[in-house]
Amino acid sequence: MFESAELGHRVDKSTYKDAEPKLREALLDAQYDLHEDGSFAVLLIVAGPEGAGRSEMVNVLKEWMDPRHLVVKAFGPRSDEEQERPLPWRYWRALPPKGRIGILFNAWYGEAFVRRVLGDASASEFENYLAGIKHHEAMLANEGTLILKFWMHLSKKDFQARNKALSKHPETRWRVTPEDRETYKRYDKLKQVAEHGLRTTSTAQAPWIVVEGLDERYRNLTVGTILLNALRDRISREKPQPTTAKAALLVDTQPSVNLLDRLNLSQKLERDTYQSELAKWQARLGTLTRARKFAQIAVVAAFEGNDAAGKGGAIRRVTSALDARAYDVYPVAAPTDEERAQPYLWRFWRNVPRRGRIAVFDRSWYGRVLVERVEGFCAVADWMRAYGEINDFEARLSDFGIVVAKFWLSISKDEQYRRFQEREKTTFKRFKITPEDWRNREKWDEYVDAVCDMVDRTSTEYAPWTLVEANDKYFARVKVLKTLCERIEAAL
Amino acid sequence: MFESAELGHRVDKSTYKDAEPKLREALLDAQYDLHEDGSFAVLLIVAGPEGAGRSEMVNVLKEWMDPRHLVVKAFGPRSDEEQERPLPWRYWRALPPKGRIGILFNAWYGEAFVRRVLGDASASEFENYLAGIKHHEAMLANEGTLILKFWMHLSKKDFQARNKALSKHPETRWRVTPEDRETYKRYDKLKQVAEHGLRTTSTAQAPWIVVEGLDERYRNLTVGTILLNALRDRISREKPQPTTAKAALLVDTQPSVNLLDRLNLSQKLERDTYQSELAKWQARLGTLTRARKFAQIAVVAAFEGNDAAGKGGAIRRVTSALDARAYDVYPVAAPTDEERAQPYLWRFWRNVPRRGRIAVFDRSWYGRVLVERVEGFCAVADWMRAYGEINDFEARLSDFGIVVAKFWLSISKDEQYRRFQEREKTTFKRFKITPEDWRNREKWDEYVDAVCDMVDRTSTEYAPWTLVEANDKYFARVKVLKTLCERIEAAL
Numbered sequence: 001m002f003e004s005a006e007l008g009h010r011v012d013k014s015t016y017k018d019a020e021p022k023l024r025e026a027l028l029d030a031q032y033d034l035h036e037d038g039s040f041a042v043l044l045i046v047a048g049p050e051g052a053g054r055s056e057m058v059n060v061l062k063e064w065m066d067p068r069h070l071v072v073k074a075f076g077p078r079s080d081e082e083q084e085r086p087l088p089w090r091y092w093r094a095l096p097p098k099g100r101i102g103i104l105f106n107a108w109y110g111e112a113f114v115r116r117v118l119g120d121a122s123a124s125e126f127e128n129y130l131a132g133i134k135h136h137e138a139m140l141a142n143e144g145t146l147i148l149k150f151w152m153h154l155s156k157k158d159f160q161a162r163n164k165a166l167s168k169h170p171e172t173r174w175r176v177t178p179e180d181r182e183t184y185k186r187y188d189k190l191k192q193v194a195e196h197g198l199r200t201t202s203t204a205q206a207p208w209i210v211v212e213g214l215d216e217r218y219r220n221l222t223v224g225t226i227l228l229n230a231l232r233d234r235i236s237r238e239k240p241q242p243t244t245a246k247a248a249l250l251v252d253t254q255p256s257v258n259l260l261d262r263l264n265l266s267q268k269l270e271r272d273t274y275q276s277e278l279a280k281w282q283a284r285l286g287t288l289t290r291a292r293k294f295a296q297i298a299v300v301a302a303f304e305g306n307d308a309a310g311k312g313g314a315i316r317r318v319t320s321a322l323d324a325r326a327y328d329v330y331p332v333a334a335p336t337d338e339e340r341a342q343p344y345l346w347r348f349w350r351n352v353p354r355r356g357r358i359a360v361f362d363r364s365w366y367g368r369v370l371v372e373r374v375e376g377f378c379a380v381a382d383w384m385r386a387y388g389e390i391n392d393f394e395a396r397l398s399d400f401g402i403v404v405a406k407f408w409l410s411i412s413k414d415e416q417y418r419r420f421q422e423r424e425k426t427t428f429k430r431f432k433i434t435p436e437d438w439r440n441r442e443k444w445d446e447y448v449d450a451v452c453d454m455v456d457r458t459s460t461e462y463a464p465w466t467l468v469e470a471n472d473k474y475f476a477r478v479k480v481l482k483t484l485c486e487r488i489e490a491a492l
Numbered sequence: 493m494f495e496s497a498e499l500g501h502r503v504d505k506s507t508y509k510d511a512e513p514k515l516r517e518a519l520l521d522a523q524y525d526l527h528e529d530g531s532f533a534v535l536l537i538v539a540g541p542e543g544a545g546r547s548e549m550v551n552v553l554k555e556w557m558d559p560r561h562l563v564v565k566a567f568g569p570r571s572d573e574e575q576e577r578p579l580p581w582r583y584w585r586a587l588p589p590k591g592r593i594g595i596l597f598n599a600w601y602g603e604a605f606v607r608r609v610l611g612d613a614s615a616s617e618f619e620n621y622l623a624g625i626k627h628h629e630a631m632l633a634n635e636g637t638l639i640l641k642f643w644m645h646l647s648k649k650d651f652q653a654r655n656k657a658l659s660k661h662p663e664t665r666w667r668v669t670p671e672d673r674e675t676y677k678r679y680d681k682l683k684q685v686a687e688h689g690l691r692t693t694s695t696a697q698a699p700w701i702v703v704e705g706l707d708e709r710y711r712n713l714t715v716g717t718i719l720l721n722a723l724r725d726r727i728s729r730e731k732p733q734p735t736t737a738k739a740a741l742l743v744d745t746q747p748s749v750n751l752l753d754r755l756n757l758s759q760k761l762e763r764d765t766y767q768s769e770l771a772k773w774q775a776r777l778g779t780l781t782r783a784r785k786f787a788q789i790a791v792v793a794a795f796e797g798n799d800a801a802g803k804g805g806a807i808r809r810v811t812s813a814l815d816a817r818a819y820d821v822y823p824v825a826a827p828t829d830e831e832r833a834q835p836y837l838w839r840f841w842r843n844v845p846r847r848g849r850i851a852v853f854d855r856s857w858y859g860r861v862l863v864e865r866v867e868g869f870c871a872v873a874d875w876m877r878a879y880g881e882i883n884d885f886e887a888r889l890s891d892f893g894i895v896v897a898k899f900w901l902s903i904s905k906d907e908q909y910r911r912f913q914e915r916e917k918t919t920f921k922r923f924k925i926t927p928e929d930w931r932n933r934e935k936w937d938e939y940v941d942a943v944c945d946m947v948d949r950t951s952t953e954y955a956p957w958t959l960v961e962a963n964d965k966y967f968a969r970v971k972v973l974k975t976l977c978e979r980i981e982a983a984l
Contacts, residue, residue: 001948001951003751004750004948007749128616128623131620131623199883199949199952204872204873210948257500257501258496259495261499384695385695385696388692452495457691457694460687
């Protein structure tokens with residue numbers, strides 16, 4: 001990987017003086033075009049050993065371009081906020097929105113490489129980590145992000161020479177840090193780990209570009225030109241039209257039974273039983289979430305269901321048992337501008353709860369494989385890959401100790417009709433029913449297909465779906481509370 | 493993953509009688525359209541536990557369709573031929589060509605799932621294996637293969653019921669095999685492994701479809717309809733036009749030095765020295781390849797280089813030291829029809845040597861990132877992903893104990909001109925020079941970029957590139973022989 005980056009590439013002063021202003025101007029232009037185009041984000045990862053010119057390079061880019069559209073982020077020791085959430089959270093927070101360029105120092109490579117170099121990660125763990133990185137970057141690329149990964153390289157000889165030269169003069173001696181000396185000691189190991197890591201994670205969608213870091217002028221022109229070419233190429237490319245044709249592939253094409261048919265929707269609770277059960281499970285939930293050990297875990301509860309299935313009511317019965325300071329409810333409607341400018345999981349990652357807290361989602365990331373699928377808001381390939389991406393997302397939460405509970409509140413088509421009518425008749429409920437609800441109802445069967453696929457493909461040991469028979473609101477609410485208690489109890 | 497496949501799906505007789513002939517006819521039509529279209533291969537993987545109806549299903553498909561365009565392959569214990577080559581070899585051999593449908597029983601899943609169920613593979617090894625499968629299937633899909641993976645499922649209860657029913661009657665008792673009893677014992681473990689494995693490897697490009705195997709009619713109609721829809725969808729889709737625009741991305745855009753510039757092409761050997769060195773290294777090579785331990789390894793030697801760099805001469809000096817029965821030389825020119833109908837690595841996989849043998853490739857799989865890249869014969873994304881695919885390929889060879897030696901024979905542009913002229917003047921050499929050689933020469937600089945990228949991205953610890961200074965043929969031949977001896981010596 002590093003063969004070509006140990007040749008002593010240099011650019012002489014006059015060439016640089018000639019090329020630099022042109023490149024700057026072109027980059028600035030391209031940056032504005034990107035901003036105007038607004039259809040994709042640009043992610044630059046700048047990595048490499050200490051002293052190979054990473055920060056100098058980034059400073060030059062910041063100088064050359066408009067810093068307002070440039071987001072630069074380095075990852076030091078994890079903050080409290082970060083420590084109390086799964087690792088990817090800090091990286092999701094740092095993603096650039098569409099129309100902008102984000103520069104991440106080391107990004108998700110830093111921690112992996114360091115752990116491997118120090119021997120804290122086995123070969124096999126490292127392999128798994130690299131595979132996870134590939135998934136993540138593939139997801140970003142599929143969401144439209146233009147990814148370029150620059151590795152600033154310095155040969156061992158040049159690295160030593162640089163440190164010696166800097167150490168000679170009192171004015172520059174401070175630039176040779178203890179980290180530099182550490183880097184030198186572990187140079188061979190780092191090189192070996194990096195070669196393997198770079199090779200494994202260099203893909204057509206997210207290629208690594210190794211740049212010799214020795215000569216500042218060479219470094220600047222090389223990175224700048226590659227960035228410029230990539231921007232120009234992408235902006236000039238025709239925007240792909242999503243093929244929203246229905247994929248019959250995953251749909252059970254035979255008239256037969258499905259998961260939802262098998263639910264016994266006639267299950268109900270009498271008012272008295274309901275009230276005593278409700279009190280019992282709410283008390284249990286209150287106790288569990290106030291337990292000392294609860295501070296070590298967290299809960300993500302997602303509510304999905306037919307329109308008018310009673311999600312709101314069920315959620316209120318849950319939250320009324322909780323300490324008001326311990327939970328947040330996120331109603332998931334159309335995404336905001338800021339959310340639209342990010343990969344679709346971004347708006348959920350941003351709301352992943354800290355340890356000791358509960359996040360309730362009224363509708364969730366499953367919109368991707370429900371409404372977006374049925375309404376053709378995203379391409380077939382997009383919702384098909386979403387199953388795997390969602391499973392990855394929930395695995396990251398679960399691995400961190402977060403209880404992931406998912407409820408599908410199911411009512412019959414007749415019951416929905418009855419509730420719609422009732423809503424239209426009752427003044428204070430009329431706001432709850434819109435023409436869209438009636439339109440959705442026409443696609444009942446397509447939603448059934450989507451729900452069954454969703455359950456089949458995303459009900460995992462670590463994050464199982466609970467199908468809730470919701471024709472009777474009492475029954476549904478108690479089932480939700482009880483399930484939630486049991487899941488939390490198992491995790492404590 | 494199996495929720496929907498434990499509901500007892502059934503299709504009644506009359507529905508089936510009505511639907512089956514129509515489906516058969518439509519499938520046969522689609523099969524002929526596929527054959528005529530000829531632009532992609534179809535790969536069906538049929539997997540699942542014993543007794544869930546895999547073979548019955550495949551028999552029905554064979555009955556319904558034209559068996560001439562249908563390739564069915566099951567993988568039993570490995571043959572001698574297969575045992576003496578890396579594992580993937582048997583699967584590569586079984587791939588259907590474009591225009592055909594190939595059905596593989598279990599394919600690459602069988603061995604992985606069994607090893608995991610029996611505890612022969614750790615969780616981490618299993619994870620790595622699944623990641624490898626995803627790479628492999630992504631490669632096939634990128635090469636245009638339509639992949640559908642069917643998992644025939646039977647609930648534990650139904651599985652037991654089936655065995656009981658069959659055991660009752662003497663005429664059917666033989667159908668309950670010892671494997672069935674084994675399957676039952678390990679049912680829960682298999683289900684858990686399969687759920688995880690299916691979920692991890694179900695992608696938009698290669699989705700798993702779980703089919704309840706209980707009812708034959710349901711099974712047949714479901715698989716048939718899904719296959720039909722997928723075929724129809726793909727055949728009707730517009731053929732993508734490869735964007736062969738040059739990707740400036742990987743190219744060093746600054747006028748500077750490159751790997752090839754740094755070679756000292758003036759190195760030479762005098763005739764006398766050459767003859768004694770040649771004799772010495774040929775003797776060494778002869779001895780090494782006849783050693784007892786050589787039967788445990790194998791050699792793959794790839795020769796690339798500028799036109800007229802002397803590949804043929806160097807190869808002859810190698811092979812003349814070898815036992816004529818122990819090696820094959822594969823000249824790699826334009827692919828045959830059969831090879832064109834397969835992923836580009838297929839023609840190299842088919843020629844992977846058995847243990848104890850030597851395969852010499854005169855030009856190689858690197859054509860993808862050299863001539864195909866420079867001439868625009870494949871899309872940018874195709875050659876960019878090829879680096880990773882080639883590294884995977886060579887890793888599989890190396891893991892199996894095969895020595896992978898790769899030589900780039902490098903001559904200067906002036907020296908090439910001299911040799912071209914000489915060839916045109918000498919009658920018996922004239923066949924060696926064509927207008928194409930002159931045309932290639934015009935793209936000298938683009939080839940230089942491609943060669944440097946190739947070395948940077950595919951020179952690995954397990955399969956390093958050797959750059960051979962070849963202005964002097966004597967020097968080049970001896971360097972090749974010596975390198976080969978050293979590599980083999982290290983492996984013995």
